[in-house]
Amino acid sequence: MGAAHDERLRLALSRAIKSFRSNINDALKKFPHTIKLAEEVRGIKEKAIGEMEKLSQQACEAIEANKGKAYIAGTPEEALSIIAGLVGRQKLIVKGKSMTSEEIGLREHLEKQGNEVYETDLGEFIIQQMASKPMHILSPAIHVPREDVARLFTKVLGQEFSSDAEIATLVSAARDFLRDKFFRADVGISGANVVAAETGTLFIIENEGNIRLTTGAPPVHIALVGMEKLVSTLNDAYKVSEVTWRYANYTVPSYVSLVSGPSKTGDIEKVTTYGAHGPKEFHVIFLDGGRTELAKHTLLRQALYCLRCGGCLYECPVFAVTAGHFGDKYFTGIGAVWAAIISKDIEKAASLAYTCLTCGRCKERCPVKIDVPEMVIELRRLIADDERPK
Template identity: 55%
Template sequence: MANFEKVYKAYVEELIEQGAKSEKLRTAIQRAVKAYRGNLKRALELFPDSPKLKERARKIKEYSIDHLPELINKTCEAVIRNHGHCHLAKNAEEANQIISNLVGEPKKIIVKGKSLTSEETELRQYLQGKGHEVWETDLGEFLVQIRGGRPMHMLAPSVDLPREEAAKLVSGITGEEIDSTNIEAIVAAVRRFLRNKYINADVGMSGANAISADTGTLFIIENEGNVKLSTALQEKHIALAGVEKIVPTLEDAFLITKVTWRYANYIVPSYVHMISGPSKTGDIEKVTTYGAHGPREFHLILLDNGRLEVAKDPVFKELLYCMKCGACMYECPLFWVAAGHYGKKYVGGIGVLWDAFIATGLEQAAPAAFTCLLCGRCKVRCPLSIDTPRMTRELRNILISKGYIPAHLKEFLKMFE
């Protein structure tokens, strides 16, 4: 267990030094929480049907996770029917390899929309390692890429970054002088920088917020327009998504997407894409021809990476209901202080469970499992009422049985001797 002690020490050191001690981070998070609450309130006032939608979304997720193998088959059948290609990757390594083969050689330019699943597989780093030029195109993710490190929130990856630092980072990569007080100037500089990348890219990549099994349609929420440009202008569109994103029907997928954006802080997002395959036209003699103005090829990579096992577990399958709206984090008293340093690849209380069973394994996830207060505010805020405290308590029990227990808690046991 000597290695666990090192893992624990490294986690706590980062948590304290880079998270808890940073007043700058705390201020940025406080501002984000205030903005989130205000926007959500406005959205809920405008759309009072939201609580009912939440209940329906929960039922859809419960059904979907209980029928995953069947829905995966159905999805792949639909994607193939749509002249796309469907791949099921057992783990992160396999997903990255499939994508690398699809990207091909020699060096290619790849533009990427934000995808937590690709963070899980470390796809950008993998493709960069193969010599490709890869660009994150979501502004927050772009800032994370040029800063280094990892996203600090599921939806707002650079939520911890004040404008002054963002300006400095963007200036460093574009070579432009940027007024650090002017957020619009920072956004415009990134827009100019990425424009050429979209045009010249060989491959566009995205994730998905929901996938309908009946039609094989990907639903993608975005505001910036970067996903639009990363899925329409390139020869190939490769989408990577966890199998838990699949729901039975197009209507179900829309409902899940709607609940996701509502609780992700959007009254209405600028764009919701529905992508079911490569571009096509039937304008000449009604003969369907693939590869019109958009991509000629469409590939959907469905990632298992432990999800199918978790789906069978009566307690932990609930973690797969998570739509990654990030609402829980804004109400977590630990996130207020530690931001994305609370967790490893995934963030916050629910993120620790994702890390434990899917992204990093038990040992790496164990230190953060003891960060949670089990207070349950996340469950209250979660549109699907996911019981993260209950799962965390059960996870701790598993971790202790495997010996992944911080030394000071062993001392606690002595109180009972």
């Protein structure tokens, strides 16, 4: 299975795991308050998940007051239909990495509608061009060595790259290729790491700068956000963001974008006019897609507390030899819960739940102490008793 039979992939993974562990330990030493803050964030998430519906209504009102448009999609199909309606056909679209868009197959859907869509996160761009699937929630191309990237870029970018090309050369080629797309794009699509309901503000954490361009250069910005990303206040959102980036191994991220509405100016006669240098239109779609159902389950609701920092993946002994094959849309034991309730794929959920060793190393690393073994054992029980969560 996956990396288990591929020596090069195993090497790529073991290097990534070693480097993550040493970096995260250094980051926590440098910013020791993060551990206490993470405990607070657990409380923030528990409260927010209990009031997701109220928070999504509040966020929609705030976004509309900011002259954006907000929507609540009950199902993935509804979300796809809203976005497809906003985008139209034959459009050029640039897109930031988003697990929620992966969950509903957004890129593929828009391509089928006749649009040209480019993933702009470098790892995700590589995966798109390889027609492959992400192997990690934050580093989707974690399993692709530089020699393979050089071969791929020779094929898709129309330039020759030797197999020993410097990584900086490959990054620069992708930069040149995508730069043109950012400025010609009709629409930019992003997700969000956290949303403050009181102001309707999206917090988006990144290092590459592709999110700044995706959400700033095209005339239309559409954000697709899972309802579990909502918290009550700006202050809560900041706390969740800091814990997320620290455990995601960013230590200090290059960029955190806060987006609350379309671009505006009041520089001429103090008259507020929309569409200055940034997008003229701002649309946010909050996706339920089974989240409010999941929130009702006493144990399994913990899956909604996940910050998607990816830290647990580096601790998981099964992930270390299988990479993203131990998962579906989301990976490892938590991916089993997601497959059962959000994707409603019980076969996949069962195979993941019974592959998990329930060793609990993920819980130790998790900033919000999600008890994955406890959830996996409960899921096995529900599947065995045919009480599968509907």
